[in-house]
Amino acid sequence: MNRLARVEDAALLTGQGRFLDDLDPLPGTLVAAVVRSPHAHARIRSINLDQVRRMPGVAAVIGPEEVLATLKPFPLSVKTPHPYYPTATDKTRFVGEPVVVVVASDRYLAEDAAELVEVEYEPLPVVVRTEDALLPDAPLLHDESASNVATDREFAFGGVESAFADAPHVITRRYSFPRYSSTPMECYVVVADWRDGPGGPEITAHANFHGPFSMAPVVAGALGIPTSSLRLVVPADIGGSFGIKSAVYPYIALMALASKHAGRPVRWTEDRLEHLVASSAGSDRVMTFEAAVDDDAVISALRVDLVDNVGAYMRPPEPSTLYRCFGNITGAYKIDAVGIRARAVVTNKAPTGLNRGFGGQQLYFGLERLIDDIASERGLDPAEVRRRNLVSADAFPYATPSGGIYDSGDYQRALDLALDNVGYQRLRKEQAVARENGEWMGVGLATVVDPSATNIGYVGLATPVQDRTAKRGKSGSTEHVRVTVDPQGIVSVLLGTVPQGQGHATVARDIVAEHLGLPSDQVRPRVEMDTATTPWTISSGSYSSRFSPLLTSALLEATDRIAESIKVAASVLLEVEPERLELADGMVRLIDDHERSIAFRHAAGLIHWDPGSLPDGFSARLYEEAAYTPPQSKAASRTDQINSSLCYGFVADVVVVRIDRETLTVRIEDLSTVHDAGTILNETLLEGQVHGAITQALGGALFEEVTYSDAGQPTAGTFMDYLCPTSAESVFPLTSDHLETPSPLTRLGAKGCGEGSSMSLPVAIANAVADALRGEGVTVDSLPLHGNVLHQLLTTSKGN
Numbered sequence: 001m002n003r004l005a006r007v008e009d010a011a012l013l014t015g016q017g018r019f020l021d022d023l024d025p026l027p028g029t030l031v032a033a034v035v036r037s038p039h040a041h042a043r044i045r046s047i048n049l050d051q052v053r054r055m056p057g058v059a060a061v062i063g064p065e066e067v068l069a070t071l072k073p074f075p076l077s078v079k080t081p082h083p084y085y086p087t088a089t090d091k092t093r094f095v096g097e098p099v100v101v102v103v104a105s106d107r108y109l110a111e112d113a114a115e116l117v118e119v120e121y122e123p124l125p126v127v128v129r130t131e132d133a134l135l136p137d138a139p140l141l142h143d144e145s146a147s148n149v150a151t152d153r154e155f156a157f158g159g160v161e162s163a164f165a166d167a168p169h170v171i172t173r174r175y176s177f178p179r180y181s182s183t184p185m186e187c188y189v190v191v192a193d194w195r196d197g198p199g200g201p202e203i204t205a206h207a208n209f210h211g212p213f214s215m216a217p218v219v220a221g222a223l224g225i226p227t228s229s230l231r232l233v234v235p236a237d238i239g240g241s242f243g244i245k246s247a248v249y250p251y252i253a254l255m256a257l258a259s260k261h262a263g264r265p266v267r268w269t270e271d272r273l274e275h276l277v278a279s280s281a282g283s284d285r286v287m288t289f290e291a292a293v294d295d296d297a298v299i300s301a302l303r304v305d306l307v308d309n310v311g312a313y314m315r316p317p318e319p320s321t322l323y324r325c326f327g328n329i330t331g332a333y334k335i336d337a338v339g340i341r342a343r344a345v346v347t348n349k350a351p352t353g354l355n356r357g358f359g360g361q362q363l364y365f366g367l368e369r370l371i372d373d374i375a376s377e378r379g380l381d382p383a384e385v386r387r388r389n390l391v392s393a394d395a396f397p398y399a400t401p402s403g404g405i406y407d408s409g410d411y412q413r414a415l416d417l418a419l420d421n422v423g424y425q426r427l428r429k430e431q432a433v434a435r436e437n438g439e440w441m442g443v444g445l446a447t448v449v450d451p452s453a454t455n456i457g458y459v460g461l462a463t464p465v466q467d468r469t470a471k472r473g474k475s476g477s478t479e480h481v482r483v484t485v486d487p488q489g490i491v492s493v494l495l496g497t498v499p500q501g502q503g504h505a506t507v508a509r510d511i512v513a514e515h516l517g518l519p520s521d522q523v524r525p526r527v528e529m530d531t532a533t534t535p536w537t538i539s540s541g542s543y544s545s546r547f548s549p550l551l552t553s554a555l556l557e558a559t560d561r562i563a564e565s566i567k568v569a570a571s572v573l574l575e576v577e578p579e580r581l582e583l584a585d586g587m588v589r590l591i592d593d594h595e596r597s598i599a600f601r602h603a604a605g606l607i608h609w610d611p612g613s614l615p616d617g618f619s620a621r622l623y624e625e626a627a628y629t630p631p632q633s634k635a636a637s638r639t640d641q642i643n644s645s646l647c648y649g650f651v652a653d654v655v656v657v658r659i660d661r662e663t664l665t666v667r668i669e670d671l672s673t674v675h676d677a678g679t680i681l682n683e684t685l686l687e688g689q690v691h692g693a694i695t696q697a698l699g700g701a702l703f704e705e706v707t708y709s710d711a712g713q714p715t716a717g718t719f720m721d722y723l724c725p726t727s728a729e730s731v732f733p734l735t736s737d738h739l740e741t742p743s744p745l746t747r748l749g750a751k752g753c754g755e756g757s758s759m760s761l762p763v764a765i766a767n768a769v770a771d772a773l774r775g776e777g778v779t780v781d782s783l784p785l786h787g788n789v790l791h792q793l794l795t796t797s798k799g800n
Contacts, residue, residue: 005506006503006505006506006685007505007506007509007525008501008503008505008506011237012237017236017237018235018236018237019186019189019208019235019237019238019239020186020189020191020206020207020208020235020238021186021189021269023206023235025191025206025233026191026193026204026206026265027265028264028265029191029264029265029266029267030059030060030103030104030105030262030264030265030266030267031103031104031105031106031107031109031110031266031267031268032101032102032103032104032110032255032258032266032267032268033101033102033104033107033110033111033113033114033268034098034100034101034102034114034268034274035098035099035100035101035102035114035117035119036095036096036097036098036099036274036277036278037088037092037094037095037096037097037098037099037121038095038121039092039095039121039123039712040092040093040094040095040126040128040348040708040711040712040713041091041092041093041094041123041124041125041126041127041139041141041348041712042091042092042121042122042123042124043090043091043121043122043124044064044088044089044090044091044092044099044119044120044121045120045121045122046118046119046120047063047064047065047099047100047117047118047119047120048117048118048119049061049063049100049117049118051116051118052102052113052114052116052117055104055109055112055113055116057104057105057106057109057113058102058103058104058109058110058113059103059104059105059262059263059264060101060102060103060258060261060262060263061100061101061102061103061113061117061261062087062100062101062103062254062257062258062261063087063099063100063101064087064088064089064090064099066257066261067085067086067087067089067254067257068085068089070223070224070257070260071085071086071222071223071224071253071257072221072222072223072224073085073222074086074218074219074221074222074250074253074315074316075217075218075221075222075316076314076316077314077316077317077318077319077320077459077462078150078151078314078319078462078463079463079467080145080150080151080314081142081144081145082141082142082144082145082150082313082314082346083142083144084250084313084314084315084351085222086098086222086250086251086253086254086257087099087100087101087254091124092121093141093312093313093346093348094278094311094312094348094349094350094351094712095277095278095348095350095712095713095714096274096277096278096350096714097278097312097350098254098278099117099119100114100117100119101254101255101257101258101268102114102117103258103261103262103266107269124139125139126139126348126710126711126712127139127141127148127347127348128347128348128349128708128709128710128712129347130284130285130286130307130308130309130345130347131286132347133148133149133309133345133346133347134147134148134149134307134345139348141312141346141347141348142346148345148346148347149343149344149345150310150314150319150344150345150346151314151319151322151342151343151344151462152341152342152343153341153342153343153461153462153464154339154340154341154342155338155339155340155341155342155402155461155640156337156338156339156340157337157338157339157401157402157403157641158301158336158337158338158401159301159336159337160301160303160337160338160339163292163300163301163336163337164290164292164301164303166292166300167292167293167294167300167301168293168294168295169292169293169294169295169377169378170290170291170292170293171290171291171293171370171373171374171377172288172289172290172291173288173289173366173369173370173373173781174286174287174288174289174781175286175287175288175289175365175366175369175370175781175782176284176285176286176287176781176782177284177285177287177361177362177365177366177782177783178284178700178704178705178706178782178783178784179281179282179283179284179309179349179352179705179706180281180282180355180699180700180704180705180706180784181244181276181279181280181281181282181355181704181706181722182240182241182242182243182244182281182355182356182696183275183276183699183719183722183724184238184239184240184241184242184244184245184500185239185240186208186238186239186240187239187269187270187271187272187274187275187279188207188208188245188248188251188268188269188270188274188275188279189206189207189208189267189268189269189270190205190206190207190248190251190252190255190267190268191205191206191207191255191265191266191267191268192204192205192206192252192255192256192258192259192265192266193205193256193259193264193265193266194256194257194259194260199229200225200229201223201225201229201260202229202231203223203225203229203230203231203256203259204231204233205219205230205231205232205233205252205255205256206233206234206235207232207233207234207248207251207252208234208235208238208239208241208245208248209232209234209238209245209246209248209249209252209498210234210238210241210243210245210246210498210500210541210542210543211246211497211498211529211540211541211542211543212246212317212456212538212539212540212541212543213232213531213536213537213538213539213540213541214316214317214456214538214539214541215246215249215316215317216230216232216531216538217538218249218316219249219252219253222253223253223256223257230531231530231531231532232252232529232530232531233528233529233530233531234498234528234529234530235528236526236527236528238498238500240500240501241500241542242355242356242500242696243282243353243354243355243356243358243543244279244280244281244353244354244355245500246317246353246354246541246543247279247280247315247351247353247354248279250315251268251270254268255267255268272717272718272719273717273718276706276714276716276717276718276722277350277714277717278350279350280350280351280352280353280354280355281350281352281353281355281706282321282352282353282354282355282358282361282362283308283309283310283311283318283321283344283352283362284308284309284352284706285306285307285308285309285321285362286307286309287304287305287306287307287362287366288303288304288305289302289303289304289305289366289367289369289370290302290303290304291370291374292337293374293377293378296388297374297375297378297380297384297385297388297389298388298389299333299335299374299389300335300336300337301335301336301337301338301339302329302330302335302337302338302339303338303339303340304329304338304339304340304341304366305340305341306322306340306341306342306343306362307343307344307345308321308322308342308343308344308345308352308362309344309345309347309349309352310344310345310346310351310352311346311347311349311350311351311352312346312347312348312349312350312351313346313351314344314346314351315351315352315353317353317354317459318344318351318352318353319342319344319462320354320358320359320458320459321352321358321359321362322342322343322344322359322462323342323359323458323459323461323462323644324358324359324360324451324454324458324544324644325359325360325363325451325644326340326402326403326404326458326461326642326644327400327402327403327404327405327451327458327642327643327644327645328363328400328404328406328449328451328644328645328648329363329400329402329404330367330400330401330402331363331364331367331368331447331448331449332386332390332391332411332447332448332449332650333371333386333389333390333391334389334390334391334392334395334398335389335401336401337401338401338402340402342461342462348708348712349706349708349712350706350714354543356693356696356754356755356758357693357697357755357756357758357759358543358544358755360448360450360451360755360758360759361700361758361759361762363759364446364448364759364760364762364763365762365763365766365783368445368446368447368448368760368763368764368767369763369766369767369770369780369781371385371386371389372385372444372445372767372770372771376774381428382445382767383415383419383424383445386415386445386447387412387415390411390412390415390447391406391409391411392411392412393409393410393411393412393413396408396409396741397744401641402641402642403636403637403640403641403642403643403644404451404642404643404644404645404648405632405643406449406648407646407647407648407743407744407745407751408678408741408742408743408744409648409649409650409676409741410676410739410741411447411650411652413739414447414650414651414652414674414676414739415447415652415674417652417674417737417739418652418653418654418672418673418674418737419652419654419672421654421672421674421735421737422654422656422670422671422672422735424443424654427443427656427670428443431443431771434658435775438661439658439661440658440659440661440772440773441656441657441658441659441669441772442656442657442658442659442767442768442769442770442771442772442773442774443654443655443656443768443771444653444654444655444656444657444763444764444765444766444767444768444769444770444771445652445653445654445655445764445767446651446652446653446760446761446763446764446767447650447651447652447653447760448650448651448756448759448760449648449649449650450545450648450649450650450651450675450677450751450752450753450755450756450759450760451544451644451645451647451648451649451752452544452545452546452548452549452645452646452647452648452649452751452752452753452754452755453477453544453545453546453549453550453630453633453645453646453647453751453752454477454539454543454544454546454644454645454646455475455476455477455632455633455634455642455643455644455645455646456474456475456476456477456538456539457473457474457475457476457633457634457635457636457642457644458636458642458644459474460473460474460475460635460636460642461636461640461642465638465640473635473636474635475633475634475635476537476538476539476629476633477539477546477550477629477630477633477645477646478537478538478539478540478550478627478628478629479496479497479537479539479540479546479550479551479553479554479627479628480496480535480536480537480540480554480625480626480627481493481494481495481496481508481535481551481554481555481558481625481626482494482534482535482558482623482624482625483512483555483558483559483562483623483624483625483626484622484623484624485562485566485604485607485622485623486604486608486622487604487605487608487609488601488604488605489522489599489600489601489602489603489604489605490522490523490524491512491513491516491518491522491523491524491562492523492524492525492526493508493509493512493523493524493525493526493555494526494534494535495508495525495526495527495551496529496534496535496536496537496540496551496554497527497540497541497542497546497547497551498527498529498540498541498542499527499542499547500542502542502547502685502688502689502754503682503685503688504525504527504542504547504551505525505526505527506525506682506685507547507548507552507681507682507685508523508525508551508552508555509523509524509525510681510682511552511555511556511559511681511748512525512555512559515556515559515560515563515583516559516562516563516566516583516600517582517583517584517585517586517587517600518583518586518600519586522586522600535625535627537627544645544752544755545751545752545753545754545755546752547752548677548678548681548746548748548750548751548752548753549646549647549678549743549745549746549750549751549752550628550630550646550746551628552681552746552747552748552750553628553630553746553747553748554626554627554628555626556747556748557626557628557747558624558625558626559624561624561626562622562624563583564578565607565619565621565622566583566588566600566603566604566607566622567581567583567588567603568614568615568618569603569604569606569607569614570588570598570602570603572606572613572614572615573598573602573603573606574588574590574596574597574598576590576596580592583600586599586600586601587599587600588600588603604622607620607621607622608622628747630646630745630746632646632745633646646745646746647678647743647745647746647751647752648751649675649676649677649678649751649752649753649756650675650676650739650756651673651674651675651676651756651757651759651760652673652674652760653671653672653673653757653760653761653764654671654672654673654764655668655670655671655672655761655764655765655767655768656668656669656670656671656768657669657765657768657769657772658772659769659772659773659790663787664787664790664791664794665787666702666765666769666785666786666787666790667732668698668732668765669732669733670732670733670734670735671694671732671733671734671735671761672734672735672737673690673694673734673735673736673737673757673760673761674736674737674738674739675690675736675737675738675739675753675756675757676738676739676740676741676751677738677740677750677751677752677753677756678740678741678742678743678746678748678749678750678751679740679742679743679748679749679750680738680740680750681748681750683738686738686753687736689753689754690736690753690756690757691730691734691736692754693754693755693756693757693758693761694730694734694757694758694761695725695730696725696758697757697758697759697760697761697762697765698725698729698730698761698765699723699724699725699784700758700762700783700784701761701762701765701766701783701784701785702725702729702765702784702785702786703723703724703725703729703784703786704722704723704724704784705783705784706722723786762783765785766780766783766785767780769785769790773790773793773794776794776797777797777798778793778794778797779793779797780793
């Protein structure tokens with residue numbers, strides 16, 4: 001593929017980005033401020049809005065009464081008696097939950113008016129810890145429920161019980177993974193307009209929403225309108241997301257309601273405090289892993305008990321964190337039997353959702369820590385234990401017991417490459433010397449399967465088979481694209497994804513230009529999303545690294561049709577059969593006589609200007625839409641197995657750390673990472689994705705955690721308290737290498753690569769820290785691992 005500069009960069013580097021907070025898409029827009037609960041759990045006794053409504057410049061005030069009068073609870077992914085509205089209605093269940101919205105002529109006035117809202121609360125008992133929420137006497141968040149368990153399912157695949165009964169060794173460990181966020185540069189922004197038409201309400205919402213567009217019917221359901229009456233418009237630039245902006249949808253419904261009452265469009269821009277306290281985060285998880293292991297450390301079976309803390313509501317798409325990696329729950333290892341228990345509990349924290357590496361961060365922290373613990377128990381090198389258990393190269397396509405079909409790979413070779421690039425044997429010798437000198441030096445590994453192009457059917461696993469409606473299942477990984485050619489031969493490409501900075505426009509331009517034999521400046525990609533005009537489907541959106549495997553496949557299908565039409569037009573001008581023509585260098589030419597040719601633009605012009613000259617029956621169009629729907633993405637089977645993603649890449653990480661004995665700072669001395677993302681479409685962009693994921697992984701491993709006091713109060717509302725890695729922390733020796741085992745399921749053989757390191761590196765760092773502190777009696781079973789945590793671990797291990 002071409003290695004040309006990103007088409008996205010010029011506007012961003014010159015301050016010409018199109019971020020929603022800089023745009024004014026609807027004239028006469030008012031501004032909203034949100035009044036939020038200061039209590040983690042409290043019954044709303046009364047709300048007095050009279051003084052606010054009398055304030056000059058205030059256009060509307062929306063409280064629980066208005067919400068209940070117009071909106072329905074959001075449709076949930078599973079049947080559970082936890083009604084979820086965009087504001088609290090009966091009681092508040094987390095600090096920061098919206099209670100009242102004030103709409104005024106400007107933000108200053110709206111904020112001042114919001115301070116006059118009077119709410120009488122009756123504080124209630126609070127539960128924030130996952131284990132506490134499971135207790136029978138725990139404070140109940142939702143009065144209609146018997147407990148705080150929102151969903152509880154058990155699965156068994158293969159001979160789990162017999163494998164454990166026959167195993168000479170059973171190794172059991174308990175781990176926990178923290179809640180942390182995505183912290184994009186731009187927070188949520190919504191501009192909504194409610195118009196009452198002859199057929200009912202018509203709502204237009206501009207939002208920096210990255211999808212998945214399965215949320216569009218969720219919003220429409222709450223508004224009580226058909227999905228066709230909800231128009232979502234997403235700008236070209238959304239200031240980053242990494243998953244978190246799929247959770248902006250409650251505010252889309254809320255601001256639409258505000259617009260209804262104000263009679264004008266309403267804008268709301270979230271500030272950083274609101275974002276950190278009340279937007280979304282990846283779910284925190286406690287988990288138990290059990291492995292049936294033979295004398296050679298070969299794993300025959302796993303038992304996995306997962307408990308996700310989803311916050312106050314099981315907000316869609318939850319409980320998806322439990323199931324997104326269902327098909328690859330055994331990771332990169334050949335394990336023939338697996339038992340799974342998957343639970344989600346509600347607590348007095350903000351609701352959870354997507355975060356980069358969605359579900360994979362949590363899964364691999366448990367699984368890859370377990371592999372290292374097995375190595376320690378059996379007295380083996382952790383690299384050797386992985387070698388003995390990795391799926392072999394001749395096993396592909398490989399079927400996992402839970403239903404995943406790994407399409408291609410060479411895991412052994414990738415691991416060996418990562419080890420060789422870092423000089424693994426030399427490192428172990430250096431480590432032995434360092435330990436003799438009293439230094440804390442550790443080497444950590446992780447080998448993970450990187451799923452991409454999610455099959456949305458995995459959500460169905462949360463519902464027991466007997467409760468699923470026949471022929472009403474969910475499945476698919478469809479992606480849409482539209483390609484057109486104008487009379488001057490300029491090709492326009494309209495993408496169905498909503499990028500967050502990955503470079504979709506650049507790759508789409510290069511693919512189409514190469515496929516049509518055109519210079520790149522003759523192809524113009526567009527990435528704005530408008531559900532009224534852009535082709536889309538429920539599974540559309542920028543998530544699960546779906547662009548490379550799915551959208552490019554749809555793009556080639558549409559481009560193939562354009563190419564055939566251009567050849568037919570050129571065949572008329574050149575008086576030859578279309579089969580004898582090819583597209584190259586901006587021309588349409590004879591395959592065996594390049595001198596006989598015409599310009600691509602002339603062939604396009606013939607279709608536009610002189611369609612009567614075309615062969616009978618030929619459709620005079622240079623406008624093609626394509627939808628790529630891989631047949632491998634099916635709904636969950638009656639045995640609860642599912643191929644939860646279309647493609648499965650691979651990541652091998654080897655990280656070297658040293659821990660300062662005085663400050664307990666963890667310093668990364670070296671990192672070797674190898675990614676197999678199938679066919680590489682643009683190596684520069686792939687490297688950008690790897691580097692970005694590594695930086696986010698550092699946050700989860702060493703710095704970031706959304707923490708709460710026992711009273712349910714968030715402990716961080718600014719970046720002074722919520723620690724994110726900066727460029728200073730992300731500079732260290734890095735060797736990034738690649739393998740290419742093309743996927744047989746996509747047109748270009750490409751898989752995704754945007755999330756792999758965010759899944760693999762946190763646990764690789766944890767393994768390295770555990771390795772460094774092996775002689776100190778420290779158990780590393782959670783993240784993050786900053787100095788305060790290490791101090792506590794070391795103090796506890798010494799019995800002080």
